[in-house]
Amino acid sequence: MKKITLIFSIIFLVGCSGQSENIDSQSIDKNETFNWRLVTSWPKNYPGLGMAPERIADLVEEMSDGQMKITVYGAEEQVPAFGVFDAVSSGSHQMGHSGGYFWKGKVPAAQFFTSVPFGLTADEINAWVNRGGGLELWREIYAPFNIYPIPAGNTGTQMFGWFNKEINSLEDVKGLKMRIPGIGGEVLKEAGGIPVTLPGGELFTALQTGVIDATEWVGPYNDLTFGFHQAAKYYYYPGWHEPGPMLELLINIDAWNSLPNHLQVIIETATKAVNQDMLDEYLAKNNQALTELVEVHGVELRRLPDDVIEEFREISNKILDDLAKEDETIAKVYESYLNFKNNVSAYHEISEDAFVESRNK
Amino acid sequence: MKKITLIFSIIFLVGCSGQSENIDSQSIDKNETFNWRLVTSWPKNYPGLGMAPERIADLVEEMSDGQMKITVYGAEEQVPAFGVFDAVSSGSHQMGHSGGYFWKGKVPAAQFFTSVPFGLTADEINAWVNRGGGLELWREIYAPFNIYPIPAGNTGTQMFGWFNKEINSLEDVKGLKMRIPGIGGEVLKEAGGIPVTLPGGELFTALQTGVIDATEWVGPYNDLTFGFHQAAKYYYYPGWHEPGPMLELLINIDAWNSLPNHLQVIIETATKAVNQDMLDEYLAKNNQALTELVEVHGVELRRLPDDVIEEFREISNKILDDLAKEDETIAKVYESYLNFKNNVSAYHEISEDAFVESRNK
Numbered sequence: 001m002k003k004i005t006l007i008f009s010i011i012f013l014v015g016c017s018g019q020s021e022n023i024d025s026q027s028i029d030k031n032e033t034f035n036w037r038l039v040t041s042w043p044k045n046y047p048g049l050g051m052a053p054e055r056i057a058d059l060v061e062e063m064s065d066g067q068m069k070i071t072v073y074g075a076e077e078q079v080p081a082f083g084v085f086d087a088v089s090s091g092s093h094q095m096g097h098s099g100g101y102f103w104k105g106k107v108p109a110a111q112f113f114t115s116v117p118f119g120l121t122a123d124e125i126n127a128w129v130n131r132g133g134g135l136e137l138w139r140e141i142y143a144p145f146n147i148y149p150i151p152a153g154n155t156g157t158q159m160f161g162w163f164n165k166e167i168n169s170l171e172d173v174k175g176l177k178m179r180i181p182g183i184g185g186e187v188l189k190e191a192g193g194i195p196v197t198l199p200g201g202e203l204f205t206a207l208q209t210g211v212i213d214a215t216e217w218v219g220p221y222n223d224l225t226f227g228f229h230q231a232a233k234y235y236y237y238p239g240w241h242e243p244g245p246m247l248e249l250l251i252n253i254d255a256w257n258s259l260p261n262h263l264q265v266i267i268e269t270a271t272k273a274v275n276q277d278m279l280d281e282y283l284a285k286n287n288q289a290l291t292e293l294v295e296v297h298g299v300e301l302r303r304l305p306d307d308v309i310e311e312f313r314e315i316s317n318k319i320l321d322d323l324a325k326e327d328e329t330i331a332k333v334y335e336s337y338l339n340f341k342n343n344v345s346a347y348h349e350i351s352e353d354a355f356v357e358s359r360n361k
Numbered sequence: 362m363k364k365i366t367l368i369f370s371i372i373f374l375v376g377c378s379g380q381s382e383n384i385d386s387q388s389i390d391k392n393e394t395f396n397w398r399l400v401t402s403w404p405k406n407y408p409g410l411g412m413a414p415e416r417i418a419d420l421v422e423e424m425s426d427g428q429m430k431i432t433v434y435g436a437e438e439q440v441p442a443f444g445v446f447d448a449v450s451s452g453s454h455q456m457g458h459s460g461g462y463f464w465k466g467k468v469p470a471a472q473f474f475t476s477v478p479f480g481l482t483a484d485e486i487n488a489w490v491n492r493g494g495g496l497e498l499w500r501e502i503y504a505p506f507n508i509y510p511i512p513a514g515n516t517g518t519q520m521f522g523w524f525n526k527e528i529n530s531l532e533d534v535k536g537l538k539m540r541i542p543g544i545g546g547e548v549l550k551e552a553g554g555i556p557v558t559l560p561g562g563e564l565f566t567a568l569q570t571g572v573i574d575a576t577e578w579v580g581p582y583n584d585l586t587f588g589f590h591q592a593a594k595y596y597y598y599p600g601w602h603e604p605g606p607m608l609e610l611l612i613n614i615d616a617w618n619s620l621p622n623h624l625q626v627i628i629e630t631a632t633k634a635v636n637q638d639m640l641d642e643y644l645a646k647n648n649q650a651l652t653e654l655v656e657v658h659g660v661e662l663r664r665l666p667d668d669v670i671e672e673f674r675e676i677s678n679k680i681l682d683d684l685a686k687e688d689e690t691i692a693k694v695y696e697s698y699l700n701f702k703n704n705v706s707a708y709h710e711i712s713e714d715a716f717v718e719s720r721n722k
Contacts, residue, residue, distance in 0.1 A: 123484060239716060269630055347581070347647055347648035351517065354599035357599075
């Protein structure tokens, strides 16, 4: 703790936390041990999402041979699910694991680093963030909050979700009460539906009692555990609202700057490995769970009609265009995102997409 | 070197290298420094492929704070491009970076851990290997060669390649002289074409002088650097022959067992991070390079006709089925691969594939 006090003093002396990178690296003791706390927006050990921070912590401890220990707290254990950003920003906790679109009230552009409707898939957002200029923008917009973000997991394309009403036309969307947060919810509203905000734990009963007509969640793996197939008739796809949501590891910048270089590289590398590991896990488990849902539980898969998809897409694009007009930061991030999306989708059309089409015919 | 001699003695004493994991971990000095040599099948610093081992080496050195240094040698510097497997197997070099399908003469099942025609995409092979039982099989089939493999990079779906003859029907495939190695070449031959084996450096001239009618290579990023657009008229897709080739880090098992646990975890994690990094890099650079090829160099993109794709697919499936009949090991790997492919492609059809189709319409 003495060390951290010292660092704060140095920051105070240089007069600006943005310059804290300039701390003389000789003041850092390479052998100091670190015990950090990590808060998350997920229940402790929640399958998939909640396992990522546990795995990052394990890898960091093993690779540093015990020099750094990270204790992971589930949502509500130390701070509320949506208090993660503030906890890391204030430095009350050194680390957090969450999703950027939860902070849209504070940092509207953060949504682009999780997922936006009709946006980038998992591979594409990885490439944009890590190799297409996205990460630099992300760090720039989180820096005023004293937070250093690292991509930390992806669920892959989420399903549109569970329905007790058939969607055969745009008319069926009117009045549809659906739990769907974020921009997806705004799109539904614009199309005549009624987006509802409810925590995960209340969804099953809300579906079963008719309080809502439909809900999105994640995908077959997480949905099967929740038992949604016992409360809803149809499982709709494609999930246009969250095509490849990327999660985030948040690190308090002062805490980050107090680490010796090898521990910083260990954290970055562990997180990158876990970013892939989560996608691998979801892909392997989702396909097993889908088979079980369809073959054992007789779930009826339904594809959204083309005109409904088209309407959702047009509304989504308009909402994003309007969002980009709100301020320069959003405009800058959106331009980079859209430019990458246009190029990468053109390339994917003649490479992986064309291949997959040939393979599955 | 004394340490290695000691380990060999222990292995000799326990009578079986397969039991070398049982070396008393107390005989391992956690602070010993290591200087390892890594041989590759790529020219030194070759963009994409050749950068992966360099990046693994950098990460390992940084994370271990200098305890472990890995020197990377390009193809032919210490061993021939296709001598990597033997070098690591014999222990003359502790590490190698290459592609498993190069060893099909020794280990036919190794091809499934790189890429087979109409097989798994990059995400799918990651999920199969890391979370679907593939890695255990891979390590089992390399163990008799005293090699421990780790997935170490993916180029994403490769292009079918550069052509000076149009392919408008199956008739046009007859007599087509094309550089295409591996099972892809066998498929071409069965369809009436003439597969040719030529090293990368001779391809440009061979195309230009008409020695070959066509060649596959990697994708826009690497192909642009080679200047193939100056030697061929058409750029064909989709690349059905290598939908998501996974590269491999090879480690001599005795060398591996001589490492303290934290260095093993550091190597595994660095390699996993680089496995994703390579795909990110290829995806970002391929889309830039494609734009340049089409907009600046006026390259003409062509899609293979459906009946040609269908013929290639049928032949591919037959070749793989026949291969699986050769021995039990191939059969076991093929069964696991095919089972995963059937399930994952069914899941992808209603998730990412359906989304991408909706987005691009």
